[in-house]
Amino acid sequence: MANSQNSNDLENNVNNIEKSSLIKAIVVSIFDTEGPTPKYYYPEDLDENSRLLIAMKTISLLMGEATYQDGNAIEGVNYFGILPFPDIKLNGLTYFFLIYDPEARGQAKAATITILVDEENISFFYENIKYLRVIIDKSASQIQTAKDSNEMKNILNSLRMQLINFIKDLKHPFSQTRQIKILFAGLDRSGKSSFVLGIKKKYSEIIKVLPTKGVSREISELFGAQLIRWELGGQKSYRDQYLKESEVYLYNVDLLFFLIDVQDLKRREEGLKYFKKLIESLENIDDYPPIVLCLHKTDPDIKNDKQIRENIEFLIMRIQEFTQNYYIKIFETSIFDHWSLVSAFSYGISRLSPNREIFRKQLEWFANKTDSEFILLLNEKAIILSNFSRDDVSGKVFEISAPHFQTLYKTFKEFKILKKDFLVSSGISQTKKILFKKLNVEKYNLYLLLFISSEDYIKKIDENLKEFISRIEVLIDTYI
Numbered sequence: 001m002a003n004s005q006n007s008n009d010l011e012n013n014v015n016n017i018e019k020s021s022l023i024k025a026i027v028v029s030i031f032d033t034e035g036p037t038p039k040y041y042y043p044e045d046l047d048e049n050s051r052l053l054i055a056m057k058t059i060s061l062l063m064g065e066a067t068y069q070d071g072n073a074i075e076g077v078n079y080f081g082i083l084p085f086p087d088i089k090l091n092g093l094t095y096f097f098l099i100y101d102p103e104a105r106g107q108a109k110a111a112t113i114t115i116l117v118d119e120e121n122i123s124f125f126y127e128n129i130k131y132l133r134v135i136i137d138k139s140a141s142q143i144q145t146a147k148d149s150n151e152m153k154n155i156l157n158s159l160r161m162q163l164i165n166f167i168k169d170l171k172h173p174f175s176q177t178r179q180i181k182i183l184f185a186g187l188d189r190s191g192k193s194s195f196v197l198g199i200k201k202k203y204s205e206i207i208k209v210l211p212t213k214g215v216s217r218e219i220s221e222l223f224g225a226q227l228i229r230w231e232l233g234g235q236k237s238y239r240d241q242y243l244k245e246s247e248v249y250l251y252n253v254d255l256l257f258f259l260i261d262v263q264d265l266k267r268r269e270e271g272l273k274y275f276k277k278l279i280e281s282l283e284n285i286d287d288y289p290p291i292v293l294c295l296h297k298t299d300p301d302i303k304n305d306k307q308i309r310e311n312i313e314f315l316i317m318r319i320q321e322f323t324q325n326y327y328i329k330i331f332e333t334s335i336f337d338h339w340s341l342v343s344a345f346s347y348g349i350s351r352l353s354p355n356r357e358i359f360r361k362q363l364e365w366f367a368n369k370t371d372s373e374f375i376l377l378l379n380e381k382a383i384i385l386s387n388f389s390r391d392d393v394s395g396k397v398f399e400i401s402a403p404h405f406q407t408l409y410k411t412f413k414e415f416k417i418l419k420k421d422f423l424v425s426s427g428i429s430q431t432k433k434i435l436f437k438k439l440n441v442e443k444y445n446l447y448l449l450l451f452i453s454s455e456d457y458i459k460k461i462d463e464n465l466k467e468f469i470s471r472i473e474v475l476i477d478t479y480i
Ligand SMILES: Nc1nc2c(ncn2[C@@H]2O[C@H](COP(=O)(O)OP(=O)(O)OP(=O)(O)O)[C@@H](O)[C@H]2O)c(=O)[nH]1
Pocket: 186, 187, 188, 189, 190, 191, 192, 193, 194, 195, 206, 207, 209, 210, 211, 212, 213, 232, 233, 234, 235, 296, 297, 298, 299, 333, 334, 335, 336
């Protein structure tokens, strides 16, 4: 007995030591007259090269163009990102913000706080980002008003203590691989299984699909993360079970897709009721995942029928009543419109990327360099990883059409009609062109869609592409 007690203690001790040494370094960097400078850091003997590397990379990646530095608009400028530092075998969670300074250009100085852990511990960031954000955000506000370097040092110290305490309270700080739990829910026959098969283009199976018995689980991979898809069979007895044992089924959900059949007026109250109960169960366990609501079976041929439009309007109105606490986005989807499925799905996935803001920053950087109004980045499966747009309308149009360009591109390539690795369309207007281009970024094939207005666009792209790719390269492995 005494023996096992001892070995337990030992285990706990080891565990505690591991936990407290999880944070390898913290660096506060500021863009001052000497450029990106690591101003305050822990540990004090952190070597100079590492410090500098961290300051340079975090500030330059997150800052993009210096033009938006503006002391009057400090509030809105803040981004999180998970960045790899392979040279020093560490990974960082970086928060970018501005510090008001009447002397500085634009009356503000760019700054970052970076928390570093060993490379293999990166899931710690992904799994705890919700909480880490709050802790770091608070320290950043303190830094914004700090008066002298003593105060800065205190802030840094207190940040470190808060992180250590946070880690100590965690039962399991993180798992080895990043796992993402995605739920598909909705009434029976709402089309969940068909939706999932449609994304995978398994059309021959859609026509044979049978009601799902209980939960069907499947694992796939995206940029090194495991996507675990839970399809919750929608028959009444199963639904009752999910709601009764919501801690089990809804535990740790990262993303929820809910489907409602817009053609089935008879069951819409039943569908809404189920949705509401699921939301309440999530609230009960304090879980607030992003939600993608699919108004499904909005088939292309009946999309504009009066009855369908009225039903959609009604559903949207009703849903607002009980989803205020959630980040919810609504899509009209149909298995007869493949891209409607893909855009709903990729939107959900992009919500999971802790790097979505800095991805967008890189697209904005490239857009500025190339006079583009709109840029969108796709992966091989036409999932939209990120986009940047100067106006909402064209943004929407390109989002819808991007996957079609990819099909065109691949078709031309397949028949060897395309000699270069891009497609250009003219005739949009005198000067504006649409350009679709393949990129090789690390081991991935990615695709760029640009709405570009420059005369010498080829030159502009050539001049900046290399740097753009190198910016994306460091981010892609930590996309999700
Ligand atoms: N018209 C139309 N029919 C669809 C669409 N999606 C699915 N269906 C049909 O709806 C029926 C039910 O589809 P499923 O995918 O089995 O529905 P489910 O939500 O998985 O049902 P359970 O597994 O019982 O929960 C099938 O006959 C599908 O062919 C769609 O977009 N439009």
